[in-house]
Amino acid sequence: MLRTPAPCSRPPPLPLITSTERPRIACLITNSETGGAQSHVADLLRALRGQADVTLLAGGDGPLFDLARDLGIPAIRLATMDNALSPIKAVGALRELMSALRQAAPDILHTHRDRKS
Numbered sequence: 001m002l003r004t005p006a007p008c009s010r011p012p013p014l015p016l017i018t019s020t021e022r023p024r025i026a027c028l029i030t031n032s033e034t035g036g037a038q039s040h041v042a043d044l045l046r047a048l049r050g051q052a053d054v055t056l057l058a059g060g061d062g063p064l065f066d067l068a069r070d071l072g073i074p075a076i077r078l079a080t081m082d083n084a085l086s087p088i089k090a091v092g093a094l095r096e097l098m099s100a101l102r103q104a105a106p107d108i109l110h111t112h113r114d115r116k117s
Contacts, residue, residue: 024053026106028097030081032062037112042067044110049073055104057097076100 025048029041041056042064048054049071056068059081068075078100080093101109 022051022053023107024055024105025108025110026055026057026101026104027110027112028057029064029112030059032056032058032060032064032077034063038062038064041112045071045073055106057100057104074104076103 027041027044029037032038041058045054045056045064045067054073056064056073056075057078058064058075059078061077065075065077078093078096080089080096082089082093
């Protein structure tokens with residue numbers, strides 16, 4: 001006896017984020033200067049504005065800070081964040097990052113790093 005397969009059912013759609021349920025998202029990037037990853041973060045900042053409570057966490061003093069300001073997005077400059085491979089600098093950067101994360105208190109941390117972080 002042949003059986004007919006049960007019809008495939010789709011899961012219910014995820015609920016849209018309402019204004020009372022806005023997630024807190026921190027976008028972390030090593031350097032705020034112009035580049036490929038920075039362009040991606042810039043696109044994210046524009047797209048998430050009004051959809052989430054976003055905070056930019058970045059090293060350097062590049063144009064991402066100007067964009068965040070123009071969009072009304074809070075930004076925290078990480079003075080010790082850089083691409084150096086020094087373990088001593090990494091410890092200082094980690095301390096600064098932990099302080100910034102306590103301040104931003106994100107639900108989601110979106111990172112762009114060239115190595116595991």
